[in-house]
Each structure stands twice: as C-alpha cells, then as structure tokens.
Amino acid sequence: MLAASPGERLRTLRDLLGLTQEQLEKMSGVKQSWISQVETAARDATEDGLRAIAEATDTPLAFFSVQPSTVPLDSLRFRKRASASKVLTRRVHTFYAESYRVNEALLVSERYPTPPLPYATVDELTQDDIEDLAAQTRDALRLAPDKPIPHLTRVLERAGITVAPFILSDDPEEQPVAGGHYGVSYWGGVGEPALIGYFPGSQGDRERFTLAHEVGHLVLHTFRPRATDPEREADRFAGALLMPRVRAQENLSEKNTLREYARLKATWGVSMQALIQRGFALDLLSETRRRSLFVQLSSKGWRKQEPVPVGREAPLLLWTLLSRRFGPRPYRPAAESLAVPPTMLRSIAPTPDVPSRQADDASLETNVATIRRIGR
DSSP, X not given: OOOOOHHXXXXXXXXXXXXXXXXXXXXXXXXXXXXXXXXXXXXXXXXXXXXXXXXXXTOOGGGGGSOOOOOOXXXXXEEEOTTOOHXXXXXXXXXXXXXXXXXXXXXXXXXXXXXXXXXXXSSSOOHHHHXXXXXXXXXXXXXXXXXXXXXXXXXXXXXXXXXXXXXXXXXXXXXXXXXXXXXXXXXXXXXXXXXXXXXOOSOHHHHHHHHHHHHHHHHHHSSOTTOSSHHHHHHHHHHHHHSOHHHHHXXXXXXXXXXXXXXXXXXXXXXXXXXXXXXXXTTSXXXXXXXXXXXXHHHTTTTTSOSSOOOOOOOOHHHHHHHHHHXXXXXHHHHHHXXXXXXXXXXXSOOOOXXXXXXXXXXXXXXXXXXXHHTO
C-alpha cells in the first residue's frame, strides 16, 4: 500500500474547503508558490508549513498523513443538473470521499450491519425488471409491499445505508442544490458499506425522491456501471420504490385532477410531478394527458414550488455513532481521531433536533386545507 502523500492531501484539503492556492495563502501566510510546489511534488512539505495551514483551516495535522479513501470516484453516481460546474463536481467528489472514509471507520468500529440490498446484473433492464427490483428492495428494507414509507431516511439507516447531508458553503445562495447537485452515492457491493449524500434545502418530497433515486443507483448500477441511461432508470426505480405498481394502478389514471394528485402527495410523500411521471411510466396516462397536467402545474407556478408541503427528514445514524464513541459534544474529539475538519463532521452528522408534535399536527392541517383549496 502506498504511503499517504502530504502534497496530495494538501490538494484534497483545498478541494474539500473550496479554496484556491491564493486564498489558502491569505488564510495561512504560507506562500502560494510553496503550496503549488508541494502539491506537484516539486519540493517536500515541511511540518511548519503544514501546521500553519492546519491551524488556519482548523484541520487536524494528521489529515496530511492519513490514507485517502479507497472509493473509486469514477463509480460515484450523481443526481445533478447538466449545467453543474466541473469545479464544484470535483469538490463534491472530494467531500464524498472523505465522508465515506469517516463513515466506513465509524461503521466498522461499531460493527454496524452492511446493506442487504438486491442488485441488477443483466445488461438491459425493462420496466418490469425495475419494478421487481424495487419490490425486492422493499422486502430487503423490511417494508410492507404496498404501503407508503413514512420516513425513508430512517428506513435506510436501519438497513445500514448511511444518509448524510452535504453542506459545502455557508453561502445560502449555493443551496439548496449546491450549484445543480442533488445527491451522490456509492456501494461497493455485498458486505460493503453504502453512503448516500444529499444537498439539503429543497422541499421534503424532492429530498425523499433524491434518496430513492440514489438507492436506485445502488441497486441498479453497482454491478452495471455502463448502463445506457442510468439516470432514467434510477428515476423509474425511485417512483416504484415510493409508490409500488399495484397502488399506482389503483390510484393513477387519465382522470386524475391536480387536487387528486395533491391528496396522493400528502399520503405518499411523493411530489405531484413525480406521481404524474409514475403514471406515465406505467402507461396509466397518455403523453397528451401528462403534458396537459404539466401545463396546468406551470400555469399555477407549481413546477418549482408545489402545494402540500412534505416534512423534511433528518438523518441520525452518523450522529449516533459519533456521540456513542466521542460523547455528547463529539465534533472536536472526533475530528482529531478521524483526521478531518470538524466543519465537515457538522455537515454530515448534524446535531439532531427533537421534532415537535405540534409542528407535525400543524403541517397535517395545512396539507388538508391546501388540498381543499386546490379543488375549488
């Protein structure tokens, strides 16, 4: 095994924090030329230089000597816009790799179970294949075959699939989708850990769909890395996981109005747009009807902000593992032990809030009132 390279780790730190060499010079007082030469292996790093950078960025010095993650980054699956910048995508790659390293270390230390997911191996998948794999996934996750999933995040975490929010900036303008990115995931296969990262800030139904989409990548593409249209397959898997075919056939048809889609959204936690796409994928409504419904959504301004809010789900697994090992204030001691900046740990393992029952009840009342209003 190759030793860790301080120069490579220095570049990793810059990518992780989104810093240029010039910005790092201003923060640390270490010359940009020194940073450049260390990163290109033109000169050896010194402990004094690395320590100055570590202190300026609030990063443990051990970060520069730790082994990098073994995640093959070309196998990562993204849910992102085509317009997402390459620079930001590289930063997401780095953030994911370090998060995976932390996740793996915590899961192994606690002997946490690995995901029992099914997986596809055939070259071409039909819609029926995707429906069957989604049904097998529900069974593996110990879900009823035909019921709504009340809290998808908790279901995944109980099955050994870690869910982590990725917050790359303190600038709210970069959220909620981190410059066009929605989610990213990787699973090494049977017996290996899995990590789904998502970019928080969007509506709850969209975040749930992103998680289901990423589960689709784990199931459909771990052993099919060169699938022809992986994003379309993952979208169809997400729809099948969140609303099984038998229930879609009962509830979706050409006759559904927007009010009925709003009611279904409140029940299933799936956006009206995703429900329309689900019906279309199963040939339960025509292209003409699908187009008509999207025109109606656009005319009401609901393509970007739908009515009937779905509560956002908060992950707990990483926080639980951190606090169990490092105490109720885990970030600083965990950062030293795991050799990562504490700001990264605060992102991927946020301190949980205790949800208010009153807030849940108020949300339910709001949904009921909204559905009634749509029907007027």
